[in-house]
Amino acid sequence: MSWIDLGPIDEIPVRGARLVKTHVGCIGLFRTAEAEVFAAANKCPHKGGPLSEGIIHGQKVTCPLHNWVFDLNTGEAQGADQGRIETYPVRLEDGRVLLDAESVSRRSAA
């Protein structure tokens, strides 16, 4: 895998998220703890809510529009709701957030 450096983790508030625009659409980077970041699609499968604006709790995010809850590990909607968001490999090195280049490249978009 080749990794893209997106910047220092401190640019994302703890239990907050930031957006990254990519060829496969907008991706939310969700910082769930001091040293824990997940990457997942920003768009809610329900009605397109921007998930990076949701409240983050544990390793889950709640959509700001109608409160669907997604597990950031698997991307699966929780509870009675049915749906899934794409998740992307991300890792931390030396306090910087690295995103897998291939999974967001034009090729994977096609």
Added chain:
Amino acid sequence: MQKLVVIGAGMASGRLLEHLTETDPGAYEVTLFNAEPRGNYNRIMLSPVLSGEKSYEEIVTHDDDWYAARNVTCRFGEKVTAVDRARKVVIGENGEVPYDKLVFGTGSSAFIIPCPGHDLPGVVAFRDLEDTAAMTEASGTPGARAVVIGGGLLGLEAAAALRLRGMDVTVLHLSGHLMERQLDEAAGYLLQKDLEKRGITVMTRASTKEIRGNGKVESVLLEDGTVLPADIVVMAVGIRPQVQLAKDAGLDMGRAIKVDARMRTSDPDVFAVGECVEFEGNLFGLVAPLYDQAKVLARTLLAEEDAFKVKQLSTKLKVTGCDLFSAGDFAEGDGREDIVFRDPARGIYKRLVIENDRLIGAVMYGDTADSNWFFGLIRDGEDIADMRESLIFGPGFQGGAAADPLSAVAALPPEAEICGCNGVCKGRITQAIEGGATDLGAVRATTKASASCGTCTGLVEQLLAVTLGDGYATPAAQPMCGCTDLTHEDVRRLIKSQELKSQPAVWQELGWTTPNGCHVCRPAVNFYLLADWPLDYQDDPQSRFVNERNHANIQKDGTYSVMPRMFGGMTDASELRAIADAADKYGAVVKVTGGQRIDLLGVKKEDLPGIWEDLNNAGMVSGHAYSKGLRTVKTCVGSDWCRFGTQDSTGLGIKLEKRLWGSWTPHKVKLAVSGCPRNCAEATCKDIGIVCVDSGYQIGVGGAAGMDVKEVERLTEVATEEEAIDMTVAFVQLYRENAKYLDRPYKWIAKVGLDWVREQVVDPATRAGLIERFDISQTVYQKDPWAEHVAERRARYAPLADLTLEAAE
């Protein structure tokens, strides 16, 4: 015999020499350099030396006899200044030594923040005996003050030791909680509480700007302007591998000296061991892996096969009474699950992280008896599927009990106040119950607890259950959310009576079953904390719904609406011009709202700071159309223009809005002031509605015109404008202090009764107290969030990165 030169007599190279001389004493003729004027000692025990619990002599690992018996030539107190690999010689301050094999064991040095004043005498690190001696000396002066920068392992051990020596100690920590690399917030909160109990002051989110002093340290200045007097400043913010020498010698470097699994550098005759090593991208800062390295290197030097592997590490803090344990990796992984156990009464917190039926991380505080067992499970990657349910209770407790929902109330001290209205504490209630008051009515009759507004009823019931045991069946109350069994009212009361001032404190002391709440409880708890402790608690944007976090209303397409305040519905030509310009510039749709102001719809998130700045420049502030807070104060034209107007309704509306704006409330609050009973401002269906009459002002509360339509009920009548403002402010504060999150005033009044509300607001002393507390809160919260975000958080409104702009691969 081959010549081996070792640079640095530290813990890693010391272990290497032990293995080497034990296995084959005749293999090498060893020369050992050390910059420190002594041989190998147990550096990790400097903490007990600093506290006075141990002496230096007790922590020496290798003394003169040890080196003599092994024919090690010691050149202590001599720094190596260069290595000439071409000639295979090491150059020390006192001359050269040739080598066949060379080992770097130069360790790390403390990182010093390069802020102004960092080089003043009195600024020390915590790395070697000299540092320890300097701190010990400083603690000798009675009343001396120490500031420790860095709340990690080293900083806290230094702080605890200096406190034991009688110093006045403050720890400054940049992050939101202590030891954030090893602990989560709940454990960090408990640790902080324990340290504070011993008299150590802990300041989190504290960033050092400058160290001041004339010839020596005198004080520390923080970014926020706080000045802390200090006789000594200990910097414990991190370590850096000490590798300049290796770099100058031309070895392959990463962040430290690169080695292979046999501890060999890029030069086949040169090796490295300890903290100065980088292996497969990893650096090392704890002794366990260094000992593994030392063993591998000894075998390499004796031409035997072995390979170093990176293993899981665990952390403990060497401060007596602070039992913590952390192990494993919380940073990455798929399909994980948390198991949380909290015992508020005993100050215990345990959290396990499980992935694919394996334990991958553990954090514990307060009870670490089973930590080795958990660490074993993590290290060996054992399958825990069969014991998942009872895992958290440890090896001796398979099939253990579930957490007790009553534990938070059981844990309360007897002096904790349960009933705020009548000032009744837990002790009096339990006494009454033990004295025969075995139901709610009897407790009310004997103690008056829960007899006034009634919001503490749930807690009194729980006390009955705790005291009477199975003999009392608590009526099922609606818990706040899945994270707790407590109701909103219980949580509010407990936050006050236990003086809980942070979210981790609430989660821990009230026994939350999740690591950090959910989207239902977090906004509520955040509001309760900021309403009750405006000066202590820091509002948490991450616990707010998107609109309140971004200070704009999100629309169904992800754009936002922007609505400036228009005090009392009054505006002027220049404001309207600025609004029109902003609408043009940012392509917004313009709508006049039902709240007497103008909404700009369809603004992109990236553009929010820009449009806010433009509106700010025209003198306008946020209208909080998105908040559980003060919304609008509608007015009619009143006595200024209207032939029927009895009082200046517009003026009063403006005054009220200027006083109240910016305040957060349990739900939104809307006001209106009409100039006469014709009521053109629709004051009779607002949360607070004032109708002006000839004799003064009729104040109504608890109106609504949304999902429910309700007419206000009369709170009181007053003669002067000043009294009308006072009553209004006092009512808003009473609502802020008592209502359940997301109850509009009419719902709250229905629960506590209008009579109780009126009693509080009308009583002059109670009213004055309410107003005073409201004004204190406003000193913190009456700030325009738009201006603040433009100045401080502008960058956060843009994407972190735009990878679509990058050239095609």
